[in-house]
Amino acid sequence: MAATLAEKIIAHACQRDSVSPGQIVTASLDLLMMHDSGGPRRVASRLEQLGAKVWDPDRVVVVSDHFVPATDLESAEILALTRRWTQQAGVRHYDMLGICHVVLQEGGHVQPGMFCVGGDSHSPSGGAYGAFMIGVGATDITGALVTGELWLKVPQTVRVNWDGALADGVSAKDIMLYLCATLGMGNENQAFEYDGPAVRAMSMSERMVLCNMSAELGAETGMVSADEKTLAALVEAGRPFTGDIARWQSDSEAACLAEHHYDAGTLAPQIAAPHSPANSRAVTEYEPIHIDQGYIGACTGAKLSDLHMAAKVLKGRKIASNTRLLIAPASVAMTRQAAADGTLEILTEAGAIMLPTGCGACAGMGAGMYSAGEVGLSTTARNFKGRMGSAQAQVYLGSPYSVAAGAVKGYLCDPRELLAEPA
């Protein structure tokens, strides 16, 4: 029977020949990820209450990224608790090394065909590696830790194809903001599978943005089936894939809920107005709104490729005197790479303020929060009211190109214009 990638992975994870959308099934986990905020501090006492242990420590990865670096005693204690628990439980712990979705992929933990769960809503990021990965809350994580299983409703598959090629200054972030505006945020029980020449041309890091922001579509998850780039990335991560990626592709004749085709060549940079990613439209449709602070950060917007985009705009330029640009790289390894390849120098020469790696202001916890009345432009995934500080702040979302361009001009502007003129 013809099946989509999502259906194939779920069927495999619950030892069935096939599954159909709408069925409620219990699937076995290949990988469970949790972070310091929804992880040990929440599950440790629950496991004690249940008198239960972790079902398989080798399949669990914990990442400290929300309360890092500790800025107060409470954060320090949460991080200490996380260290103690991971040591006792014998599970892998990435401590302050980067944002969970990014370090998981840097470590090659997510592999094609895997059924994975993460204690964070942006866990669909793992779908960039041809896996099925969903986000859940801390109680579901507790259950999954104990049983190694998770119930789910088999989602419908939605195919999203991007034909052609993205223009210079346009990125995966623009695609997702456009899709949020076009398809809305109510796509529950749907697995989005991204494909087409523009997606195949993307780096793994850009594919991750597509899958990551499937959370903003309200989708069950997002996925890009594995190809040579996926395999190469896993070799680089030190965990080469030993299976056959041909097995983990959607059958062309498999039934899906919808199939969309878009032309990447005609897509303009997108900006989401407050207070929703679905309030997105082309940057060309905006007035030159003054920006108090640009923020390049979070799992979706501060990876090495994002820093490269920002540097492309900032090279030889300066941040406008009436604004600020804050940059929190997504991982320590990426900061090191950005230092080695000259990117950091470009960013700091332009006047950017470098922040520590972590979820930062996107989680409403770290450095870079907005005050009432401030206007922000951010590469983060969500601009919900009050998320990054005051509920009276106005936060816009855009790609790293757009945020860097906005910081140079001091107002919302089209990054393609800056890229086209010599610095």
Next chain:
Amino acid sequence: MTADTTPDKPVDMRTTDLPPAAASALSRRGRAFVFGDNIDTDLLAPGPYMRESPDVLASHCLEAIDPDFASDVQRGDIVVGGKSFGIGSSREQAVQSLVVLGVGAIVATSFARIFYRNALNFGLPALTCPDLQAERGDDVEVRPQEGLVINHTTGKQYQCESIPPELMEIVNVGGLMPWLARKLAPDAKAAAAGGDASPGDPG
């Protein structure tokens, strides 16, 4: 919040025990509090207050769009929402805040996926009912088991998507923690009864 910082003892983040899930699985009845589409987790549990105690965090629930909600809502009241209720983060505090405030059930046009899971895991019935017509203050009854919502003020009743039986089983025992306790120790039903193993651990 004060954390116990004795070095050799894990920090207990709990400052209050959660009340056991309100009322019975059979019927929850109270006043309706009506909200629109896309009520997100940052409105339900604002990031800047996430470090506060569950009670303090709950006092800020939905304040950005309804400053009076947290002080007005009483045990058993029903939250009525539009599309994609609870969209956003996986933070359980979004559900927990409603539970702390005593909300008896949520009825919405549709639910964000993680929020829906979290609600059932906390023993809070979440019913999908696109047709429901209700205004703030209406006397609304929710019967999760039957998938029925009754607006006693207007005299109309609505059939909604019932919660699948395998998930209703979780709601009926008060949430995923008691359900897990039973699953792991079928003979220890006494231990799982009541709120002992509620998915509390707030903070």
